[in-house]
């Protein structure tokens with residue numbers, strides 16, 4: 018078994034165990050393999066091991082890898098990095114799900130670009146800066162209601178949930194995941210916002226316990242980044 022295939026199997030087993038511990042169906046938790054900074058060959062290897070959802074953080078890198086891997090028919094790209102409006106035109110034709118909408122102006126631009134690229138309606142999540150950390154992107158909790166309404170108002174976008182980047186500290190990460198779930202409850206619940214994108218290599222078990230439907234795992238699959 019290749020290193021990547023073995024690591025993937027291990028991560029899937031971690032998700033399965035965490036789901037069992039939380040009495041959740043593991044099929045309701047999607048693994049997004051975060052391939053930023055890793056070569057297209059590594060993505061191909063993971064694909065051959067059965068992985069289908071991949072996450073990228075940088076628009077240009079996404080474009081290059083999508084081109085290099087255009088022969089893989091079922092590969093689904095997720096955009097998980099901070100997205101500037103002027104890069105929306107690069108990402109909208111490729112990504113199946115954008116995890117990081119954080120302003121009404123980005124929502125508008127993405128809607129426009131999705132329509133132009135024939136990708137309407139494009140599924141998006143709204144990123145929330147739950148902890149209010151200054152260096153993090155995402156809407157503040159007190160801006161969330163307005164931003165969700167702005168995304169809903171875009172005819173070429175489909176709002177499917179919320180995303181957050183947790184703090185490194187595991188106790189703080191748990192509080193952030195619980196808060197994201199609470200924000201969802203106050204914003205229409207799972208009927209309006211079925212997806213919660215939270216959890217990474219170090220904290221995916223906590224995220225699954227807190228209701229994550231998408232976990233974004235990079236280094237545990239592809240190894241440490243330079």
Ligand SMILES: *Cc1c(COP(=O)(O)O)cnc(C)c1O
Pocket residue numbers: 051053074097098182217218219233234235236237
């Ligand atoms: C890099 C990154 C990840 C993956 O982090 P790991 O700790 O390597 O699993 C997940 N989400 C986002 C938004 C990232 O930028």
